[in-house]
Amino acid sequence: VSTPRRRAHSTATSVREYARGAAGGLLFSLPLLYTMEMWWAGFLASPRRLLGAIAGTFVLLLGYNRYAGMHHDTSWTEIAIDSVEELGVGLIGAACILWLLGRIEPGMPMSEILGRVVVQGLAGAIGVSIGTAQLGGDDGFRDRPPAKADAARRPQSIWSHLALAACGAVVVAGNVAPTDEIAILGAELSGWQLAGLSAASLVMAAVVLHFSEFRGSVPHGESGWLGVVQSAVTTYAVAVVTSLVLLWFFGRFAGAAAGIVASETIVLSFAASLGASAGRLLLQS
Amino acid sequence: MNMPRKNALEWTVFAVSAAVIAAILATLAYHEVARPDSPPDLRVDVLATREAAAGVAVTLRVENRGGTTAATVAIEAVFSAAGTTERGQVVIPYVPAGSSRTGEVLFSRKPGPDQLRVRVTGYELP
Numbered sequence: 322v323s324t325p326r327r328r329a330h331s332t333a334t335s336v337r338e339y340a341r342g343a344a345g346g347l348l349f350s351l352p353l354l355y356t357m358e359m360w361w362a363g364f365l366a367s368p369r370r371l372l373g374a375i376a377g378t379f380v381l382l383l384g385y386n387r388y389a390g391m392h393h394d395t396s397w398t399e400i401a402i403d404s405v406e407e408l409g410v411g412l413i414g415a416a417c418i419l420w421l422l423g424r425i426e427p428g429m430p431m432s433e434i435l436g437r438v439v440v441q442g443l444a445g446a447i448g449v450s451i452g453t454a455q456l457g458g459d460d461g462f463r464d465r466p467p468a469k470a471d472a473a474r475r476p477q478s479i480w481s482h483l484a485l486a487a488c489g490a491v492v493v494a495g496n497v498a499p500t501d502e503i504a505i506l507g508a509e510l511s512g513w514q515l516a517g518l519s520a521a522s523l524v525m526a527a528v529v530l531h532f533s534e535f536r537g538s539v540p541h542g543e544s545g546w547l548g549v550v551q552s553a554v555t556t557y558a559v560a561v562v563t564s565l566v567l568l569w570f571f572g573r574f575a576g577a578a579a580g581i582v583a584s585e586t587i588v589l590s591f592a593a594s595l596g597a598s599a600g601r602l603l604l605q606s
Numbered sequence: 607m608n609m610p611r612k613n614a615l616e617w618t619v620f621a622v623s624a625a626v627i628a629a630i631l632a633t634l635a636y637h638e639v640a641r642p643d644s645p646p647d648l649r650v651d652v653l654a655t656r657e658a659a660a661g662v663a664v665t666l667r668v669e670n671r672g673g674t675t676a677a678t679v680a681i682e683a684v685f686s687a688a689g690t691t692e693r694g695q696v697v698i699p700y701v702p703a704g705s706s707r708t709g710e711v712l713f714s715r716k717p718g719p720d721q722l723r724v725r726v727t728g729y730e731l732p
Contacts, residue, residue, distance in 0.1 A: 329611040329612055329613045329616075330612070330613055330616065331613070332613055332614070332615050335613060335615050335616050335619075336615070339619065361700060364675050364700070364702035364703070364705070365675055365732055367638070367643065368634040368635070368637040368638035369638050371634050372631065372634050372635065372638070375627075375630070375631065375634075396610070398610065399610040402610060402612075402620055405620060405623050405624050405627065406616075406619050406620050406623050408623060408627055409619070409620075409622060409623020409624065409626050409627060410619070410623065412623075412626055412627070412630065413622075413623075413626060429705065430702075430704040430705050431633065432637055432702070432703060432704050433702050433704070433705050435630065435633055435634065435637075436702075438630075439630060439634075572732070
């Protein structure tokens with residue numbers, strides 16, 4: 322069902338929306354712009370991997386724009402256009418900041434500039450998307466039905482749960498995924514510590530989802546402790562998959578033994594689980 | 607399919623974004639096809655020599671003409687004249703494919719022509 326905007330925004334309104342997006346992009350990706358491993362990731366990743374990352378981020382943006390808050394009544398065409406804009410703003414913004422920080426310079430070969438801009442731009446695009454939806458007033462949505470009426474008839478599908486959990490996980494875990502600290506923790510933690518960390522991740526997800534009393538935190542409308550357990554397990558599963566994908570992108574698994582792959586994933590999944598539970602509630606509100 | 611209503615600014619941002627993304631995708635695809643994952647191919651050149659407080663600084667440039675990044679690139683410079691030998695070394699964290707990096711080695715005296723040999727002694731494959 323597509324209900325397109327009845328009228329176009331005024332230019333002032335869209336300038337405000339882009340400013341919010343840019344602020345969000347900076348807010349969520351600034352730690353990464355200041356992270357050395359992120360600059361290196363740009364030339365360590367092969368073109369193939371960068372292409373995969375662009376595709377993955379675009380799918381994430383589509384999911385976020387489809388399911389976050391007020392966007393759910395929008396047509397897929399509009400969602401795709403919004404996602405392209407967010408990706409573009411993220412990439413151009415990242416190029417500007419990297420230039421200001423002296424991380425890209427005119428003399429560099431194209432492949433190195435491109436790698437750095439893409440890696441940072443993808444992180445920025447997710448921030449732009451969140452910023453547009455979350456920061457500031459509601460003037461961008463004046464022409465849409467009020468959010469409250471929407472919330473009542475919003476279908477709490479498993480897809481909405483998964484998409485927002487994955488976005489939250491990427492936003493929070495993405496800030497630490499490229500750092501060497503993950504490799505150090507993965508190599509040094511004992512089996513007991515790792516078991517404790519996964520238990521803590523699950524408990525944290527359950528506690529956040531239960532005590533937030535958020536209506537949509539249970540995917541299938543299941544209530545009581547069974548619903549909380551189900552929701553926590555789903556959330557942790559999303560966190561693990563997101564961590565695997567992030568670590569693979571940053572080249573952590575090349576030549577690594579299965580045990581190291583597992584322990585690094587568990588270490589990152591703690592952060593990803595926080596994002597998939599608490600972060601998700603923030604993104605959705 | 608209903609096209610969303612957008613003002614001129616929004617269409618401009620969309621068009622620029624779409625063009626940037628298309629250009630990036632095309633360039634990455636071209637790099638993927640044109641440059642297979644060949645190993646690093648490094649060469650070192652002496653760029654300049656200058657007097658410094660710590661001795662004579664020789665500026666080196668290492669260039670990677672291969673298809674993949676070399677990490678922890680160790681460069682050795684040997685200066686031999688009149689029976690004496692001085693060694694200088696520098697380690698460069700990353701030399702990405704197609705890129706070059708510079709560093710300096712220091713000697714107590716100014717090396718003459720044919721008295722200085724520079725080479726890459728090893729690197730990591732990240």
